[in-house]
Each structure stands twice: as structure tokens, then as C-alpha cells.
Amino acid sequence: GAGVSQTPSNKVTEKGKYVELRCDPISGHTALYWYRQSLGQGPEFLIYFQGTGAADDSGLPNDRFFAVRPEGSVSTLKIQRTERGDSAVYLCASSLRSGGEGTSGDEQFFGPGTRLTVL
């Protein structure tokens, strides 16, 4: 079956521009996660959704970053007034559910990422 897909695979933009990154999770997965990965580093958590609502957005670096998941499936990460420091690979993952207190949560399946370059 289809895995997590992300579009575009590459995005080059200029400093100060607005960008949108899209994530299509695995069908039926209720939990969706966004991570950011800089060169030589592990992925860094940004935000996760359980259904349509953002359950935890504590990883968003500042108010230029925003994400939505209006119908509980596809999600869009939006970055306003991009800065050169935003350049990274943005990874999306989904899981069947996020789990509850005292449980491990389900395996997260990652997409290939969107490489964002801000010039």
C-alpha cells in the first residue's frame, strides 16, 4: 500500500517568501507528525495532530510556523517570511494513533521529506 507522501520533494525559495509543504499520511492513520532535520542532526519534533486538532505544537520554533489538518487527513505546514535558517528537510510521519498515557504509541511511518532551501 501507499506510504506517507510529501510534496514537493524540493523547494527553493527566497528569504522573506511564504511556503507551504504538504503531507499525505497513510490512509486511516489518525496521528500525524511534523519534524525538521538539519544536516548532520537527528529529526527535531515540530508539531503533532490527533485527528484535526494539534495535540502538541511545542516544537514549533516561532509564530512564523503554522500547520493545519482540516479534515483529519492531509496536513500542510506553512512557513511565513522564510529565513535562511529555515533551510532543512521537513519530515512528516503518521501513525495509526498516538497512544495514551502509559502506552508506547504506535509505530510512526515517515515520508521521504521535503528539502527546503531558503536563499
Next chain:
Amino acid sequence: LAKTTQPISMDSYEGQEVNITCSHNNIATNDYITWYQQFPSQGPRFIIQGYKTKVTNEVASLFIPADRKSSTLSLPRVSLSDTAVYYCLVRGYSTLTFGKGTMLLVSP
């Protein structure tokens, strides 16, 4: 969030068993230990997860001592295609916190 410490890199040869040890001294009671693998230009891929003692699946084994302050990922008979970055994580029920991982290089 519990912090993990693992070697930056390891070298091995085809056919050998590789053991990557991770320390997580302040793991919480509800945390699980999870390992992911990442190839260049791909997202991380789940390998194995455990809470205590030993877990084995078709690709790896995970050994966790009774105090749970460390864990060891064991890859039996590695091949060239196992060259990748391996991340050790301790997780609660939702988000994952990645460190820098261990770069495993398998040579012929």
C-alpha cells in the same frame, strides 16, 4: 525528556554481528526504548521497540537490562545495505526525540 547517548560512528564488515549501545540514565517509568534506521535522503524507519528484557524481530534484537538505563541494538550478520544512521530514542506515548544517532558503516 530523557536524553540518550550513543556512539557517533561504528565500523563493521559484512557478515559480522553489530551491537550498538545507548545510554538513557534518566528514563522515565512510562518511557519505551525505540530504535530507528535512516538512509540518506529518506525518512527514518522503525526497527524495534521494547520496554524491558529482550525483544526480537526479523531484523534485530533489543536487549534492555533490569535498570533500563541502557539498551543494546543487535544486528545479526550485517550486509552493505545496513550502512545507515541508527537512532536510539526513549519515548512516551506520542512524540519522538531524536539525538544525532550512530553512523554505521559496513564494509566488504
